[in-house]
Amino acid sequence: MSAVQEDAGLRARLVAVGVELLASDGIQALTLREIARRAGVSHGAPRRYFPTHVELLSAxxxxxxxxxxxxxxxxxxxxxxxxxxxxxxxxxxxxxxxxxxxxxxxxxxxxxxxxxxxxxxxxxxxxxxxxxxxxxxxxxxxxxxxxxxxxxxxxxxxxxxxxxxxxxxxxxxxxxxxxxxxxxxxxxxxxxxxxxx
The missing domain is CATH 1.10.357.10 (Tetracycline Repressor, domain 2)
Structure with a gap:
């Protein structure tokens, strides 16, 4: 798998985890840290794809x-x-x-x-x-x-x-x-x- 495909995959996984988290725990649970935890990545990883919390929430x-x-x-x-x-x-x-x-x-x-x-x-x-x-x-x-x-x-x-x-x-x-x-x-x-x- 190329680095580009891996990046696209992780980006999509972060969004998918956010969608699931939103459905199960509500809007207040949508923190970068919790999304990263549930996606199984470091708490700083989402910032690589979404420099701001607003960008991740927008996605x-x-x-x-x-x-x-x-x-x-x-x-x-x-x-x-x-x-x-x-x-x-x-x-x-x-x-x-x-x-x-x-x-x-x-x-x-x-x-x-x-x-x-x-x-x-x-x-x-x-x-x-x-x-x-x-x-x-x-x-x-x-x-x-x-x-x-x-x-x-x-x-x-x-x-x-x-x-x-x-x-x-x-x-x-x-x-x-x-x-x-x-x-x-x-x-x-x-x-x-x-x-x-």
């Missing part, structure tokens, strides 16, 4: 964006004959399901300091998924007078708020809902108009 968060994009892509591929509203409902459900199933990763992906630093192009890794949302909103609201990017951003903010408030159990208490489905439907109605299909 881990990048894995989350990749997984979310893959999940959404598979969800939409399952129903390409569905109309844009049905696809938006499927995308919204996939986003909310991901936020609950991968709570620590979801929090990491949207940490302000990571997005602000834009290490490893983290901000750009979310843009293709947002582009899918914009395209579907444009199809669902033709000639609405609101730029599709603005309407999609408002819908995304609504979905993200549902994810955050559902995770803290605030929405269940406030709405009495046992599932976020009615909240997703209400968000789509609010941003797309009532479903007339």
């Amino acid at each position: 881990i968060a990048g894995q989350g964006f990749a997984e979310l994009a893959e999940t959404v892509g598979a969800t939409l591929a399952d129903g390409p004959e569905a109309g844009p509203r049905a696809q938006l409902a499927a995308l919204g459900r996939a986003y909310l399901d991901f936020s609950l199933a991968h709570r620590g990763m979801f929090e990491l992906m949207f940490r302000h300091d990571l997005l602000e630093s834009n290490r490893l192009g983290l901000r750009e890794s979310s843009l293709p998924l947002f582009g899918v949302l914009v395209d579907l909103v444009a199809q669902a609201r033709p000639g609405s007078g609101t730029a599709p990017e603005v309407a999609a951003a408002a819908l995304w903010a609504n979905l993200h708020g549902i994810a955050q408030l559902w995770a803290s159990r605030s929405l269940q208490l406030a709405s009495g809902a046992e599932d976020f489905g009615p909240l997703l439907d209400a968000a789509l109605d609010a941003h797309l108009g009532p479903d007339t299909a």
Whole structure:
């Protein structure tokens, strides 16, 4: 194995260990020292590949964006004959399901300091998924007078708020809902108009 392959392998292993650690122990466990320990390397080894803690966290968060994009892509591929509203409902459900199933990763992906630093192009890794949302909103609201990017951003903010408030159990208490489905439907109605299909 060449030194380049070995470096790439260790770099990928550090990220994979970080993803596993995040899932098992939460965001507070993501220290360079603990990731190195679990990867079986010296505590200084991660700095060779990730000079700052933010860079390692960004690489881990990048894995989350990749997984979310893959999940959404598979969800939409399952129903390409569905109309844009049905696809938006499927995308919204996939986003909310991901936020609950991968709570620590979801929090990491949207940490302000990571997005602000834009290490490893983290901000750009979310843009293709947002582009899918914009395209579907444009199809669902033709000639609405609101730029599709603005309407999609408002819908995304609504979905993200549902994810955050559902995770803290605030929405269940406030709405009495046992599932976020009615909240997703209400968000789509609010941003797309009532479903007339």
